[in-house]
Amino acid sequence: VEAFINETMRFHCAGPIVVTRSTTKDVVFRGYQIPENTFILANFWSCMRDPDYWHEPNKFNPARFLTDKGKFNNKNPAMMPFSVGKRACVGESIARLQLFLIFTSLIQKFEFMFSDEKDKNNPKILAGIPGVGLNPPTVSLKLKLR
Secondary structure, three states: OHHHHHHHHHHOOOOOEOOOEEOOOOEEEOOEEEOOOOEEOOEHHHHOOOOOOOOOOOOOOHHHHEOOOOOEOOOOOOOOOOOOHHHOOOOHHHHHHHHHHHHHHHHHHEEEEEOOHHHHHOHHHHHOEOOOOOEOOOOOEEEEEO
16 A cells, blocks of 8 residues: 555656745756756656656556565655655655555545546546646546445
């Protein structure tokens, strides 16, 4: 379950572009001169789709977060759905706990299906709608009690 949730957050980053930051002094980063007071936007979507860190980054594969023995492993430095460093989301641990509890409760109680079977292979549904956040497309689902 944790691997599936992590892969979902990696594949469909809810906050693809982080809130702007600005430099407090002149900085040289990887050979680039960045002047003081320059606004910086971090592209988390790009980090979580970087082929240098992810094998087949455009493929949904929860197994990438499992060890050979099936244990959850979240050690990839490019995995940052809650940001990183001093400015990381302070609510990450509670958000992860709530995601786990809500997701497992729903999966235990319901079977999820597309209302229209054609939607199952529709790439537009899987892509989401880009914006400040990545928004889900409009789709109809059927839920059946287990």
